Each structure stands twice: as structure tokens, then as C-alpha cells.
Amino acid sequence: MYTVKEVAKLLDLTEHTVRYYTDKGLVPSLQRDKNNNRLFDQQSMNWLRGAKHLKQSGMSVEAIKTYVDLCLEGESTIPQRYEILLEQRDKALAQLEEAKQRAEFMVNKVDHYRDIMNKVVPDNMNPGNWSKNEIQDKAPLS
Amino acid sequence: MYTVKEVAKLLDLTEHTVRYYTDKGLVPSLQRDKNNNRLFDQQSMNWLRGAKHLKQSGMSVEAIKTYVDLCLEGESTIPQRYEILLEQRDKALAQLEEAKQRAEFMVNKVDHYRDIMNKVVPDNMNPGNWSKNEIQDKAPLS
DNA sequence: CTACTACCTTCGAGCAACACGAAGTCAAGG
């Protein structure tokens, strides 16, 4: 059994966010101790982890709540839940592609700055001269 | 030369966001036509693309503005800019890792739902039973 | 010339998802 602080640390969320999600009903199995403190068992952790993944893949808190309610309704909602997950999966895959490009972009910029500071190339590093490919990147305008 | 609508499409931003960023000074090279319409040349596109990448890697609009101002100040701010980019690069790399895990998670869930609908396994798919590894995933609690 | 369409503009309000701080409760330690 975990406290708010512990789950926040384990799942890499702030305590504020953990409370916010539980208040919004995203963790239906949440329990309380005799002092009304939130208490997370493994199942509650799983709801919360699922909520985090769904949120980060682009769902609103409200949409996640709807999804959770569908889960609680039983097996009859499985096709509906499947459709939702399918859409979120595709978003997650698209995000992964974007994250790759972003990481590559940032790595290139840092390398470029390092070169500048080593006097290898002149300063064409301000974003106005940033472009989408390295050919242009290495052909400074200014 | 591109209009707001065109850059929005090219960079995959909403028109609102493009106007918001330009209003916040993230595109110092922005020009206007005789009717006061925003007009983007290649340089302005690059500022905007840079702003988008920095934003998505976790910087606030205000922080990006600060960065842009540093760029405009000249070469003396290069070490400072390098530090900023270094931090953002690390965040981008961390995000990439998270995106990978999230995508894997979502793919597993979708596959799992497909199995359920094909009557391969019983329903243990509600998030309360979701767990971090597939061993547990395939050992339903309910 | 007018009317319609399709852009663009500014501005101000609204909104989601937290973030934060106040004010209070409770249990343990010195």
C-alpha cells in the first residue's frame, strides 16, 4: 500500500497531479485509510499508470474518465474501448516519430554549438538560420 | 513568402498558435504586407520551427522568448545559449525514451484487446488490472 | 457597382490541466 507521495515518485507524477486524477475519478479502486488519506494498492497503481499513459498519448482527462467508466460497465463495452485504444495507439506511434525528429534536431543543434565554440564554424546558430536539413544548417546565411 | 495558413500547414501548427507565437516575439524576423498580414520568409519559418521544437521539448513560451532575445544579442551569449540547448536536448532524449515506452504499452494493450475479442483470453483489460510488465499483463486478476 | 467568398486582422473571453498556497487534521519523536 502506497501513499500519494510514494506513487508520485514511482510513477513520476507530481503529488498535485496524483490528487487531481484521483479526484476526477480516474482511479475507481482508490482506498482511504482511517484518516482519509489516499491509499494505493497495486490495482490503483495500475489505473493510475494507465491514466498517465492515456493522458500522455493525447487524451483529455474527461475522455479518460469516460474510458474508465466504460471499463467499469463490463464486457459489453469492449469493442468501444478497443476503438478508443486503437486511436490512442496510433497517436502514440505518431508521437514517437515526432520525438525522434525532435531529439535528432536538438542533438544536431547542440553539436553545432559545440563546433561554433570550438571555432570550427561561424555563428549561424540563431533559430532564424535554423532549417530542416543539415545541408542548409551548414550553409550559414549571416 | 508564406501566409499564416500556409506555415501552419507546413509546420503542423494551428493558425492560432502561429499568431500566438509571433505575438509573443518568437519570430523576430516576421514581416507584414501592406495590409498588415503576417508574411513568413524562410528565416521566419526557421525561427518558428525552432520555437516549435523548443516548446515541444518542454520550454515555456517565456523561456523561448528569453532564448530568442539571447540570439539577437549576439555571439557573447553563445555559452549561455549552449547551456540552454544542452538541457533541452537531454529533455528531448528523455522524452524519446518515454515515447518509446508509451508506444509499446499502447501496442500491447491493443493487441491484448484484439485477443480478448478473438476469445483467446478472458477480460483482464481494464486499467485496474494493467501492470507494467507483460508477465503480469497476461496473468489476469479478475 | 454590388455582393459574396475567402482570406486576413485584433481583441477579449473561455478553457484544460495543472500549480500553488492557505488552513486544518493527525501520528510520531524528542
Next chain:
DNA sequence: CCTTGACTTCGTGTTGCTCGAAGGTAGTAG
């Protein structure tokens, strides 16, 4: 007993859009 610290609720603040109103301009069709 009193402080420390972690928890609670509640209400306000912030960021980054998001939307819509209200209006200007340019092109085309009748």
C-alpha cells in the same frame, strides 16, 4: 507538549492555447 512532516480540502493563479466576435481587404460573379 510541541514541533515536524505528511496528509487533507478548497479556492485562486498560470500557461498555452482555443474560440468567436467584429471588422478590413482582395478577388470574382452577376
